[in-house]
Amino acid sequence: MLHKIVKKQNNSDKCIVCGDKNPYGFHARFYELDNGELAAVFHTKELQQSFPGRVHGGMVAAILDETIGRAICIDKPGSWGVTTEIQVKYKKPVPLNETLRAVGRITRDTRKIFEGTGELLLENGEVAAEAWAKYLKVAIEDAAGDDFTEREWHYLEEDDPREIEI
Numbered sequence: 001m002l003h004k005i006v007k008k009q010n011n012s013d014k015c016i017v018c019g020d021k022n023p024y025g026f027h028a029r030f031y032e033l034d035n036g037e038l039a040a041v042f043h044t045k046e047l048q049q050s051f052p053g054r055v056h057g058g059m060v061a062a063i064l065d066e067t068i069g070r071a072i073c074i075d076k077p078g079s080w081g082v083t084t085e086i087q088v089k090y091k092k093p094v095p096l097n098e099t100l101r102a103v104g105r106i107t108r109d110t111r112k113i114f115e116g117t118g119e120l121l122l123e124n125g126e127v128a129a130e131a132w133a134k135y136l137k138v139a140i141e142d143a144a145g146d147d148f149t150e151r152e153w154h155y156l157e158e159d160d161p162r163e164i165e166i
């Protein structure tokens with residue numbers, strides 16, 4: 001189903017998932033959708049390999065982790081969490097050198113923690129991996145130091161899509 005993009009989230013410099021200056025990372029872009037979910041668009045790379053031809057399972061967990069962890073910002077902009085638990089079900093190999101999508105949403109939100117689920121989609125829309133994860137809410141200063149948001153947390157002006165097929 002085609003979903004309108006409501007908002008694009010910021011990127012960091014060095015994160016392995018969203019860091020724009022991390023040569024080994026996914027260079028993911030995160031888009032808040034009109035159905036209340038968060039979509040990631042990201043590029044898999046040769047140097048993220050596990051067995052030849054497939055992305056390492058840790059990297060698969062990483063994109064799902066960040067997609068779910070960022071979904072809290074749809075309803076609560078400026079919220080941050082650190083992952084305390086994650087479960088991943090690997091259903092199909094994730095190919096190298098492709099542009100893929102992931103989607104996540106929040107399923108539980110309390111004063112201290114939040115939880116959510118997400119899926120990594122292959123180009124043809126099949127689910128390659130699904131995850132559930134739990135996060136402890138934290139102040140960004142505690143997770144990343146005093147000046148993280150000023151120093152390396154940027155809105156990237158780009159030619160972004162207006163809609164995403166999820």
Ligand SMILES: CCCCCCCCCCCC(=O)SCCNC(=O)CCNC(=O)[C@H](O)C(C)(C)COP(=O)(O)OP(=O)(O)OC[C@H]1O[C@@H](n2cnc3c(N)ncnc32)[C@H](O)[C@@H]1OP(=O)(O)O
Pocket residue numbers: 012015018065066067069070080081082083084085112113134136
């Ligand atoms: C750059 C791009 C960014 C972009 C966007 C961000 C999206 C996020 C996605 C990526 C996030 C990551 O990768 S984060 C990296 C991976 N995760 C981490 O590094 C977390 C490592 N763990 C820790 O730092 C710590 O264990 C903490 C902070 C989670 C808790 O440590 P602590 O401070 O000693 O905590 P403690 O006193 O035991 O507990 C504090 C309170 O939290 C509760 N608590 C603790 N753990 C849990 C738990 N698993 N489930 C429920 N509740 C818990 C306790 O019961 C307690 O409640 P009470 O007694 O007060 O009631």
